[in-house]
Amino acid sequence: QVQLVQSGAEMKRPGASVKVSCKASGYTFTSYGISWVRQAPGQGLEWMGWISVYNGNTNYAQNLQGRVTMTTDTSTSTAYMELRSLRSDDTAVYYCARADISMITFGGVVVPRLNWFDPWGQGTLVTVSS
């Protein structure tokens, strides 16, 4: 079955970096994107960005630009999300999700659009504390 399995919980000091992995199975890895979504304690879902597994193109949420990097390793069907310069408000559960993609025309340019997310990984708790 289609499945995403994430790496285990992490505890980091402020200013450190964390890299979370997401191993996919049960489908053709390069045919979908991978999106990352986080959820702070007691809060809602926050979209962080996505990566096209096909060509490696990425798109990040504006508030994370410069601190986040998403990559994939197609040889192992694994996606990675690295977040740097960690702060206490980065404490959250981080989810990867397979992203269904379609191409649309916007402003005369053909661009990708994410349609929905299925399945989701089990989540990785990242705690940032001194």
Place this chain on the structure above:
Amino acid sequence: QSVLTQPPSVSAAPGQKVTISCSGSSSNIEHNYVSWYQQVPGTAPKPLIYENNKRPSGIPDRFSGSKSGTSATLGITGLQTADEADYYCGTWDTSLSTGVFGGGTKLTVL
């Protein structure tokens, strides 16, 4: 502040029907697909509806989705206590080139 607006909470009795609204704008809901996710506390979100009104395999027809203009609605009929969860709408924002979610709605089955 979420880009998409949902009511913080809704409630209804077992067996009844409930609807959850999701309000957005012309740059997101109006011209893109809406999806809905159910999240039981402590677990990962689970898709209920995709492409506005389609159900993934295994999702009962008690769950339905609709969209009109800049708003979308999730409907749940025949409420069960197992339906108690948080529900999120999501879509793409073409102007921002980002995914966006609603703030979530907590469903209580009284």
